[in-house]
């Protein structure tokens with residue numbers, strides 16, 4: 001049986017107040033946090049995220065025409081658009097639901113006009129992927145109201161296309177995949193080249209994942225992201241004369257990289273070392289979760305952070321502060337920055353009993369070191385998106 005949407009009462013009440021009458025269904029889609037595998041996605045590598053217990057819910061009902069009416073309760077906004085829309089219109093917030101409808105139609109699915117209301121609790125802009133939660137929840141709502149059944153992969157890909165091509169944000173495939181396909185108690189090991197995935201059981205009873213939002217906006221992230229991608233492409237080009245089968249850093253082993261280290265510039269070598277070792281760590285982390293080896297998982301998270309800080313150079317003083325503070329708490333087995341870097345959030349793996357001390361120490365020490373307050377979210381791996389009929 002599908003889980004009850006967390007904000008069911010709220011979106012149903014808002015639907016009734018907006019349109020009169022009950023919605024037919026409520027779809028839900030969660031945010032996510034990546035446990036390990038950072039800056040590996042665009043190098044055709046692996047990522048290992050979980051879905052978190054914060055979600056966006058869409059209440060929807062079919063209309064008799066081709067109009068889409070949507071109300072974003074959390075933003076206090078409301079708008080409508082026709083199903084035959086060809087260019088993005090209206091404010092940015094509207095482009096997420098719009099884009100998903102457009103991409104599903106472009107993929108040949110006949111949608112119905114709907115009335116919809118949506119709301120949620122995935123923090124917006126904290127790096128927990130509220131945008132994917134909106135997209136994936138709408139994809140379910142559109143499919144279910146039109147009576148079509150889509151795979152999680154189809155939902156994820158249409159959602160990703162919406163974000164890339166309609167909203168104009170160049171994200172990878174991770175966010176939408178994990179929001180659409182996650183399984184309770186499991187992490188999702190996703191191969192970003194083949195889009196094959198595996199649900200990895202997290203055999204760590206009494207452990208939780210703690211997300212710590214630095215509350216620093218990721219202002220630098222855009223331009224530096226482009227530079228990192230260019231560094232990685234340049235490293236691949238420098239390696240290709242010796243390793244002709246290499247299409248991306250995913251194809252290079254740590255040993256091969258060291259063998260050809262002289263062919264790369266210092267910067268290329270640092271970037272490439274991060275990526276090839278992070279790929280190896282991510283695969284090893286999946287094995288550690290499965291084996292219930294919390295100690296090894298923690299070490300891998302710790303190495304990942306150091307590598308992102310020193311080799312890939314995408315961490316920040318605030319991220320380093322929150323990771324160091326978290327790591328100092330007994331029962332926290334690992335901590336690292338997560339997401340693109342330059343702000344956003346860090347993630348820790350902690351014993352249940354360490355959560356309260358962790359929260360206290362962060363509340364005390366993070367403001368002393370940074371002048372800011374961090375937000376802390378305690379998470380267990382939640383199920384991916386679904387919907388219920390009312």
Ligand code: ADP
Nearest residue numbers: 072074093119120124125126127128129130131
């Ligand atoms: P994130 O890291 O949270 O994904 P993004 O900038 O990618 O940050 O996406 C945030 C945007 O997604 C918001 O500005 C808004 O347009 C949309 N969004 C997220 N959550 C909601 C919500 N609950 N209601 C309406 N729009 C939302």
Ligand code: MG
Nearest residue numbers: 129130131132
């Ligand atoms: Mg986003």
